[in-house]
Amino acid sequence: MSNTVNEINILNADDAELMRISREGTLSLNLNEMKTIQTHFGALGRNPTDVEIETIAQTWSEHCVHKTFKSIIRYSEDGRETEQIDGLFPTYIQRATEDIDKPWCVSVFSDNAGIIEFDETFNLVFKVETHNHPSAIEPYGGAGTGIGGVIRDSLGTGLGAKPILNTDIFCFGMPDMPYSELPKGTLHPKRVFKGVVAGVRDYGNRMGIPTANGAILFDSRYTANPLVFCGNVGLIPRNRCEKSVEPGDLVVAVGGQTGRDGIHGATFSSAELDDTSESLGSVVQIGNPIMEKKIVDALLQARDRNLYRSITDCGAGGFSSAVGEMGEHIGAEVHLERVSLKYEGLAPWEIWLSEAQERMVIAVPPENLSELVAICEAEFVEATVLGTFTDTHKLQVFYEGAIVADLEMEFLHNGLPKPVKQAVWQPPKHPEMPSRDEGIGVGNSSYTDDLKRLLASPNIASKESVIRQYDHGVQGGVVINPLVGVANDGPSDACVITPVLGSRKGVIIANGINPKYSDVDPYLSAASAIDEALRNIVAVGGTIEKTALLDNFCWGNPDKPDRLGALVRAAKACYDIATAYGTPFISGKDSLYNEYRDTTTGEQRAIPSTLLISAICVIPDIRNAVTMDVKAPGNFIYVVGNTYAELGGSHYFGIHGFIGNNAPVVRPDEGKQTMERLSSAIDSGWVRSCHDCSEGGIGVAAAEMAFAGGYGMTLNLDNVPTGDATDADDYLLFSESNSRFIVEIEPEHRDAYENYMSDVPIGYLGTVTEAPEFVVKGRSGSPIIKTSIDVLKSAWQTPLHS
Amino acid sequence: MTEPKVLILRTAGTNCDAETDTAFQLAGAETALVHIQNLISGKVNLSDYQILAIPGGFSYGDDISAGILLAVEMKHKLTDALNQFVADGKLVIGICNGFQVLVRTGLLPGVSTSNNGTSEMTQHATLAMNTSAKFECRWVDLETQQSPCVFTKDIKPSVYLPVAHAEGRFTAPADVLAELEANNQVVFRYAESQYPRNPNGSDADIAGVCDPTGRIFGLMPHPERFLTKWNHPRWTRFAQTQDTTTEEGDGLAIFKNAVNYVKANL
Known part of the structure; x- marks a missing residue:
């Protein structure tokens, strides 16, 4: 390659030649876009230089301009066209924020990161990005530059924010995948996993930014297309935001x-x-x-x-x-x-x-x-x-x-033709898994093994071996760590930091992500991701009133109508649920084309439709924060929120080889009241511990609280409030219905707590016990789970230990 | 007298400077964050300060090995200023990467073994890769030892602090270790020998050492990360009625001791 400039001959090129130029130059421009460029330069009477066409290709790339989210979409559901959408982003994301209209939103969607108010002196910026394609090819470098890039987004917001927190969410193929099944030209998920973690670790730790929130998910469909979400929170003086x-x-x-x-x-x-x-x-x-x-x-x-x-x-x-x-x-x-x-x-x-x-x-x-x-x-x-x-x-x-x-x-910024894309959504039908319960009063169903298997499933299992490689204490402001409990090893719902040392004002960062529900309906997956992120905020002492959201869509090829249909479903949920909860989006990003093609067999694989919702909440006093580990024997355990027979896409169905069809629905009227009440109860000091019910339902959430706190529990499913006629023990235990929490209440606060929560569905489950036994009695009154917390903790800690 | 003055040394890759600054301010000192270039160029004089703090981080990326480039720079470009600072009986603290730097300059442990009586700074110990072979971020129990260290005077017998490092395994030849023990230069030990209670596999569970005078102190754990009760990883487990006199974190006493020493002696 020499220091010269070449003219790219497009004026006389036919369609095939235009596409050859695009393909061979890695321009990723489609024919319509190439023709638009041809017409533009035709009017100028000259060919573009390589510098010019490359500049246009970058500026018009999906990565930079997010043209899918701005395109016109003709959307069909169940075989008939229902509507034409003039841009997913303006219609469902931006409009949600406008309709919610929170006064504390300082800058949304216009700068490199969203900005919200913090205190009299500072605002907060928050941005999450993905670095998926590079991480697939070179995990260490791809992930490191992913976190490096998003840190620069904070630095490039307003006149520059000081980076104060990193957050990282990864999706990998199954770590135990046999090498023989590895798609051609891809790296083994274990290698991707190790490389990505090391890349994020070495970059974040060296920068001196705490990495205190994250998640790691596994699904075989991420093997060729791992996802690496990197986020950064920054602190910026209020007069440096423009x-x-x-x-x-x-x-x-x-x-x-x-x-x-x-x-x-x-x-x-x-x-x-x-x-x-x-x-x-x-x-x-x-x-x-x-x-x-x-x-x-x-x-x-x-x-x-x-x-x-x-x-x-x-x-x-x-x-x-x-x-x-x-x-x-x-x-x-x-x-x-x-x-x-x-x-x-x-x-x-x-x-x-x-x-x-x-x-x-x-x-x-x-x-x-x-x-x-x-x-x-x-x-x-x-x-x-x-x-x-x-x-x-x-x-x-x-x-x-x-x-x-x-x-x-x-021309560079507005010359891109707005594409028209087709989207279809056809609800899938999966085999349904019946309850494995033998019925009330009959038999001795035992779910001890199911609980152990759930705790050991890689999505739920402890990520401590990864978390400890990240410096989560640097800058001195972390007050709720990612690992909590008597042995500092329980799974915190979210992290809390004080960005200004000496101040009691805090920031909570949490996330929600449920790609498994996408197999049933991406609408439910997106809705549940929002609900989960908000639950995590509330569980440590935040309020939805002061919470802002970020959306990061990772999808397959949006030129394929079914992929785009799924995207439409998810975007609709974003609008519906965010507006219902009153939680605005302040920033977001999409990474599309997460597909893998085997060029010899022609086989094509897409990732599960994956929406990450990140949440940021400002709290006035970190001294009111709570953690998920139970604190003392004799305290009472309650479930908050209704349980439904919603196991579609659940982990319980998953370990038995089913997907099912009833994925968890978000009922924002119920959910909002539940979360608002619970936030106030926590603020009143009545709640000693709180954990969100998500993957693995009540069973997993309660077990995690018990072993994180080092105490046993004796629980009874009789009083679990239900929103439908669910009465099978396994459904009650493992349903993943949204807007639910498990809380621990001291006896002296029981009356105040119950009175205050009287218009919210709550159910008394049992007590914390000195004896390290985890016992759950089914509706028949006999134990359906009985084991020691050490056995459960070991099941949870062993799989990803090294 | 005026408030004791602390110079918090910065260079490329320093990243615990802000919280170290906060710690000394809370302890009542006047602080300045100073880039090493400004000391080398003479824009700032080390002699104007009574305490030199080298904070944690990854100075120069920890290229070659942790802290070595900054150590070489200090040894060769600040030789006289440093020797004078120490000779004047002033205080030096190195935390994490700062400890690595002090060990690599030879200021710590500052033993006489094989020094041949010269004043040249010579390295006698090292902070090697953790036995776990990876970066470890966790809280550890420390046992305070009987030592001349002015930073830990009258401090609690057991202290709880976080570590966050990949190269923190203190190791030295047997004669150096023996001399350290003879001089009571071990300031903090990890409370137990087995991993992860000893997070890095240090010889004799050593977490921090001082020089024979007790005025130069280095440690791998981060006292500046435990300034208030709410930094404790289990503060939510404390009884809610706990009285407010305990709002101070274990780490603050180290900075207060330094400030008080300067007030009383310098």
Whole structure:
């Protein structure tokens, strides 16, 4: 490759030639888009340069512009077209936030992360991203640069937030998968698992950011397409939340040098993977956390001295996206030969598109340049003036004096034709699993083994071996750890931190994710993910009133109508449930094309439709927080919220080889009242421990509370409140109905608690016992579970121990 | 006198500086976060301070091994300033990565063994990779030892603090260990020998050591992460009626002792 610029001959190209250019250049542009570019340049009477067409391809990539979420969708359900949707994002996500209209939302969907109010001095920013495709090919580098990238999103929000917390959620194939079944060209899930954890660990720990919340899920369909969600929370002064760019401001690159790493990352992640993708090494970036730490150290000083007017990170598309976005409304000119390179020999388009990590672009008024450079030098950080923001409304790129790109900002940002896509939704029908109960008063059904199997199933089993590799205490503000209980090893529902040391004001971060319910209905999966995230917030002492949400959709190929139909279902649930709970979305992202194609057999596999909901809640006083471990013998155990016969997609059905059809429904009227009441009860100090009922239902939640606290429990299912006629013991135990909690109440607070909760379905289950026995009596009165908490804890701790 | 002045040393990859700063401020000191470049260039004088704190983190990425690059930089570019600081009877504390740095400069454990009477800083011990071969973030019980360490004067006999490191296994030749024991230079030991109670496999369960004078102190656990009761991983298990005098975390006493020592002696 040489330092020259090539003209791409599209003016005379036919359809086949246009598609060849797109495919061979990894442009990921479809025919309609290629033709739009052809028409645009036809009117100009010239061909585009490689720099220009690459810039357009990056800017128009699914990764950067989220065109599926903005497209027009013709949606059919059960075989008939029901509606036309003008953009999933504006219709279901953005509109939810507008309708909810929370006064504490400072900035939503417009900056690199969402911003909400924290206290008199600071706001909070929160963003979650995915780095799925790179992590599939190179787990360590892909995951590390995933967390590195989302940290830069916080740093690139407003005038820059200080990163204060990381959150990581991973989805992998089954760790015990036989090598013989591994799809061609893919890495074994165990290797992906280890590499991803190590990548996130080494980046987050070196940056000095606590990683205190997360989840790990397993499903064989993630084997070829693992999911790596990385989130970052930042703290930003209230008067540093807005940015602007003025013509005459300098385009300044701050941070690492530019190399050939990560070229085409944006377009690569906008396509399916196949068995040859592993050879695409150059699309994965190379991370250097210490460089990023230095940038944070330097830029936060510059921010506090007001030395720049705007900032964004170089992520997908590199400088082309960063400068193109910052100058969208005015124009910019950039001189590529000024870019600090790792090594010589890069073609201009490569410099322009490189996704080399740890680079930020800032807009600096010329009079502030010398002070900015001095700060950067003092922190060993390079700052390079690349050009100037202009008033030409053009993106003009020069290389050694010659113009190599001359693009209208209007065409670049608004020229993308809005696609029309077809979506269909056909409800599946799975075999139903009958209750294994022998009926009330009959026989001696035992579910002890089922409970052990559930606790040992990889989605539920302890993730301690991973959590301990993350520094969750750095910055000194963590007050509820990810591991809690008498031996510091129980599964906390969420983490709580005090971002300002010495203040009692806290932040809770939690998440919800239920891809198994997508096999029944993605609507229920999405609704349940929201409910679960909110339950986790409430369980540690938060309120839904002060909670904001983030949505991260990971889906299969949206050009396939069934995949898109599933996406429509999920988006509809986002609107319905978020508005019902009054919890706005403040940021989100989607990663589509998570599919794998075997090029020899033609076999095509998609991931389960996966929506991650992340939740952030501000609480006035962390001293009112609670944890999930039981505290003392003699205390009473209650279930809060109605149980229904909802085992579709449940773990209980799963261990018996069934999916079923009745996935948990969210009933926001019930759920909202339950959560609001419970929050107040916790605030009143009546609740000694609280755990959300999710995977594995009441049985798993109660068992986890018992062994985390080091005490036994004697429970009785007689009083479990039900919303339907469910009476089978196994259904009561393992149903995964939403909006439910298990709480521990001290005897002296029992009356106050029961009175206060009188209009919410609650049921007295039993007591905490000194004896370390976990006993559950079924409706017949005889024990259906009887074992020691040590046996249960060991079942839960062993599977992912190393 | 004015408040004791603490210089909290920063460089690329330092990341526990803010909470170390908070800890010293809570203890009543005046603090300054100073990049090592500003000491080397002479913009800031070490002699203006009475306490030097080297916080945790991954200085220079812990390239080669933990703390070594910063140690070399201090040894060779701040030689006189450091020697003078120590000779003046001032205090030095290194936490986690800071401890690794102090050990690699030779300031800790500061034993005489095979030093041949020279004043040159020589490394006599090391902090090696944990026996678990991975990064460990967990709380540990520490037993306070009888030692001349001014930072732990009158501190509780058992202290609870978090560790978060991959290279924390204190190890040294037998003669060095023997001299440490003879001089009572072991300040903290992990309460038990077996993993994970001893989280890294340290020789003699050593979690922290001081120099023979007790004025230079290094430890792997993080006292700056336990400044209030709510940092304790099990505070929700404490009885709700617990009186408020216990709101102070175990770690704060270490910083207070340093400040009080300066007030009384310097």
